Amino acid sequence: xxxxxxxxxxxxxxxxxxxxxxxxxxxxxxxxxxxxxxxxxxxxxxxxxxxxxxxxxxxxxxxxxxxxxxxxxxxxxxxxxxxxxxxxxxxxxxxxxxxxxxxxxxxxxxxxxxxxxxxxxxxxxxxxxxxxxxxxxxxxxxxxxxxxxxxxxxxxxxxxxxxxxxxxxxxxxxxx
Amino acid sequence: xxxxxxxxxxxxxxxxxxxxxxxxxxxxxxxxxxxxxxxxxxxxxxxxxxxxxxxxxxxxxxxxxxxxxxxxxxxxxxxxxxxxxxxxxxxxxxxxxxxxxxxxxxxxxxxxxxxxxxxxxxxxxxxxxxxxxxxxxxxxxxxxxxxxxxxxxxxxxxxxxxxxxxxxxxxxxxxxxxxxxxxxxxxxxxxxxxxxxxxxxxxxxxxxxxxxxxxxxxxxxxxxxxxxxxxxxxxxxxxxxxxxxxxxxxxxxxxxxxxxxxxxxxxxxxxxxxxxxxxxxxxxxxxxxxxxxxxxxxxxxxxxxxxxxxxxxxxxxxxxxxxxxxxxxxxxxxxxxxxxxxxxxxxxxxxxxxxxxxxxxxxxxxxxxxxxxxxxxxxxxxxxxxxxxxxxxxxxxxxxxxxxxxxxxxxxxxxxxxxxxxxxxxxxxxxxxxxxxxxxxxxx
Numbered sequence: 001x002x003x004x005x006x007x008x009x010x011x012x013x014x015x016x017x018x019x020x021x022x023x024x025x026x027x028x029x030x031x032x033x034x035x036x037x038x039x040x041x042x043x044x045x046x047x048x049x050x051x052x053x054x055x056x057x058x059x060x061x062x063x064x065x066x067x068x069x070x071x072x073x074x075x076x077x078x079x080x081x082x083x084x085x086x087x088x089x090x091x092x093x094x095x096x097x098x099x100x101x102x103x104x105x106x107x108x109x110x111x112x113x114x115x116x117x118x119x120x121x122x123x124x125x126x127x128x129x130x131x132x133x134x135x136x137x138x139x140x141x142x143x144x145x146x147x148x149x150x151x152x153x154x155x156x157x158x159x160x161x162x163x164x165x166x167x168x169x170x171x172x173x174x175x176x
Numbered sequence: 177x178x179x180x181x182x183x184x185x186x187x188x189x190x191x192x193x194x195x196x197x198x199x200x201x202x203x204x205x206x207x208x209x210x211x212x213x214x215x216x217x218x219x220x221x222x223x224x225x226x227x228x229x230x231x232x233x234x235x236x237x238x239x240x241x242x243x244x245x246x247x248x249x250x251x252x253x254x255x256x257x258x259x260x261x262x263x264x265x266x267x268x269x270x271x272x273x274x275x276x277x278x279x280x281x282x283x284x285x286x287x288x289x290x291x292x293x294x295x296x297x298x299x300x301x302x303x304x305x306x307x308x309x310x311x312x313x314x315x316x317x318x319x320x321x322x323x324x325x326x327x328x329x330x331x332x333x334x335x336x337x338x339x340x341x342x343x344x345x346x347x348x349x350x351x352x353x354x355x356x357x358x359x360x361x362x363x364x365x366x367x368x369x370x371x372x373x374x375x376x377x378x379x380x381x382x383x384x385x386x387x388x389x390x391x392x393x394x395x396x397x398x399x400x401x402x403x404x405x406x407x408x409x410x411x412x413x414x415x416x417x418x419x420x421x422x423x424x425x426x427x428x429x430x431x432x433x434x435x436x437x438x439x440x441x442x443x444x445x446x447x448x449x450x451x452x453x454x455x456x457x458x459x460x461x462x463x464x465x466x467x468x469x470x471x472x473x474x475x476x477x478x479x480x481x482x483x484x485x486x487x488x489x490x491x492x493x494x495x496x497x498x499x500x501x502x503x504x505x506x507x508x509x510x511x512x513x514x515x516x517x518x519x520x521x522x523x524x525x526x527x528x529x530x531x532x533x534x535x536x537x538x539x540x541x542x543x544x545x546x547x548x549x550x551x552x553x554x555x556x557x558x559x560x561x562x563x564x565x566x567x568x569x570x571x572x573x574x575x576x577x578x579x580x581x582x583x584x585x586x587x588x589x590x591x592x593x594x595x596x597x598x599x600x601x602x603x604x605x606x607x608x609x610x611x612x613x614x615x616x617x618x619x620x
Contacts, residue, residue: 054537085498097494 003148005031005173006156007134008165010143013039019145019163020045026159032146034138053122057115064110065103072099134171142166146173178462180600184592191589198582202267205578213260217573261334262570267579268333269569272324274583276421277445277561278591279317280438281554284446285310286377287410287439288477293380293403298614299473302466304384305604306453310446311377312598313591318370325366325421329359335569338427349428357424365420369413376406388607396610414439422561426568429507431492438564440485444526445557447477448550453595455543462604468541469620475540478553482530489523511563514572518559525556558584 010016017039023030030046033039073092076082076099081089089095120126138144145165147156153170160168207213289307292300328335337343338357344350350357380399387395415435423434431437451474457463496504511519533549534540566574606612 058535086500087498097490097497100490100494 003173004153004170006147006149006153006160007169007171008145008147008160008163009135009137009167009169010145010164011141011166012164013037013143015164016143016145017042017045019160019165022163023145023147023159028147028156028159030145031148034133034135034144034146036139036141036143039143053115053119056118057111060114060118061107061111063114064107067110068099068103068106071106072102134173177602178457178596178600178604180596181460184596188589188593188596191585192593193589195582195584195586195589198578199267199271199586202270202577202579202582206267207260207263210256210260213263214256216263217259258571259573262573265334265569266573268324268328268335269565270579270583272321272335273558273561273565273580274587275317275320275324276565277558277584278313278587279321280442280561281445281449281591282311282313282317282595283373283414284442284444285450286314286373286446287407287414287443288446288450289380290376290403290406290410293399294407296400296611298611299470299618301606301609301611301615302463302618303450303454303470303474304606304609305599305602306457306463307450308377308381308384308602309595309599310449310453311381313594314377315374316590316594317587318374321421322366322370326363329363335565336425336427338424353427357427362420362424365416369417372406372409372413376402376409380406384606385602387609388603390608393610414442422564425565426507428503431496431504431507433488433492437485437488437492440481440488441557441560444478444481444485445554447474447481448553450474451478451546452550453599455547457599457604459543465605465616467619469618470615471543471546472537472540472620473618475534475546475549478546478549479530479534479540482526482534482553486523486527489526507567510567510571515563515567515574519563522556522559522563525552526560529553529556 008019010019013035016033016035020030020033020042024045024047033042033046035042069092076089076095077092083089084098087095087098092099124132133139133144134146135142135144145160147160149156149170157168207216285307289304289311291297292304292307327333329339331339334340338350338353339359339362344354380402383395383399383402387393387399418435418438419430422438423430451471454463454466454474455471458466493508496508499505529552530549533545539545562580609615
């Protein structure tokens with residue numbers, strides 16, 4: 001489905017923050033803001049829901065911990081018990097201190113890698129993907145605010161002009 | 177300007193009185209003769225025999241006893257003398273653990289404060305007066321610890337066996353260490369360390385107050401410079417202090433990361449107390465500009481340094497456990513055999529509890545959550561020092577009873593009295609710190 005969107009350009013992150021606050025105060029929904037760098041506090045100003053990636057990270061960490069315990073139990077205790085340094089590996093719990101570094105590392109490894117992969121999938125990023133940003137200048141020195149138009153083009157244009165936009169375009173957009 | 181409320185003042189004085197009674201009770205109850213000591217252990221075993229037998233921890237203890245019984249008559253009497261010494265040590269050790277623990281809190285805060293100064297941190301200047309209030313306890317706390325060490329040197333107690341000339345005469349290892357580990361040099365080192373810490377604390381506090389009244393930033397800059405210098409002194413002196421005041425109660429044993437380990441303990445305890453005092457003052461309507469992002473940051477430090485402590489605890493434990501060298505591993509064997517509950521309980525309190533409670537970002541901003549975790553962390557780090565001192569001074573005759581609780585109450589009362597009295601002597605918010613605006617607008 002194609003829809004008409006308005007693109008407002010800004011050349012300063014402070015001006016952009018004030019603009020976002022004004023647009024939200026005027027009860028318009030901001031679809032997206034494209035920035036060349038992360039702007040602190042922008043997510044709160046846009047009213048985005050807080051990220052849930054921390055919860056996934058905790059769950060991945062638990063998976064990593066479980067995998068490391070099962071893995072070390074199989075490798076060192078069940079499959080091929082050895083007598084290392086006078087500590088025969090007959091029971092997991094008695095040899096547990098030696099496995100703690102591995103438990104720790106795999107917890108971190110699972111949490112970190114799966115969290116990054118989750119982030120990429122959730123952000124719809126993958127290799128050779130075509131960039132979504134509507135204007136190349138958002139990778140250089142411009143900020144772009146995208147608002148969908150619902151028969152209020154002129155009203156939005158006036159509002160955005162007032163907030164200090166340096167350029168305003170209207171274009172068609174194919175939503176994904 | 178904070179006024180020390182009467183209720184808190186009375187509460188702290190009551191704590192001191194009750195604690196002092198407990199301390200005196202501990203000394204009065206300590207046995208004077210071998211016969212009394214044996215009677216005490218016998219009645220203790222009768223009273224608690226059933227409860228003890230159910231604990232697996234005490235199984236090896238019974239075996240030890242059986243082995244000891246097979247020794248000759250001569251050995252038996254030296255064993256009894258040892259028992260008497262341990263029971264006599266108990267009130268001293270309880271006093272020393274509590275005195276050191278509260279001194280360590282203010283020393284940890286002093287290190288945190290110096291780091292904030294040296295890093296020119298923008299978020300924390302609103303909390304500087306709170307930190308300065310807590311570090312004020314270093315003066316009485318440090319002097320009390322020094323007096324206890326002095327009394328040890330004067331043979332009032334047997335906390336440090338290397339101070340006993342008879343013991344050294346029969347011990348080649350201690351003779352080898354006596355160039356460093358001798359009473360005179362020990363006291364000189366303690367005096368230098370305390371003078372350095374207290375000197376920096378008083379001078380930095382003076383500059384901090386002078387900055388409020390001055391019309392340039394020269395006091396602030398000087399404070400930055402002396403704080404950076406102090407951190408170098410602190411790192412060296414804290415490390416040596418931990419060998420002297422804690423590690424040397426077990427003079428044959430050594431660990432190369434012990435300084436870091438004690439540092440982690442004092443750092444996390446100190447940060448916890450900063451958070452608790454800040455939350456208390458805020459609940460009384462003071463510190464209006466401190467927002468929940470400041471509490472969040474302190475709670476992040478509590479969380480992070482708790483993990484750091486566990487990392488060091490485990491590093492020390494695992495290397496010694498794995499290599500299993502007799503002179504090293506005795507340290508953990510005695511602790512796991514005789515102190516199983518406090519030893520592993522402490523790891524749960526200092527690691528599992530803060531990790532699980534403070535992991536969620538939102539919980540770090542909930543005041544009662546931070547206070548609850550803080551209480552457990554403080555109790556856990558008291559147990560940490562307890563586990564470091566007690567096995568070498570009272571052996572298996574430990575108990576958390578009147579001397580231990582009395583000492584903690586007394587020093588808690590003194591600590592509260594002293595820091596809140598210091599907090600009431602200056603405005604709680606610095607006026608002219610160049611970063612005060614940044615600190616007021618700090619948000620996460």
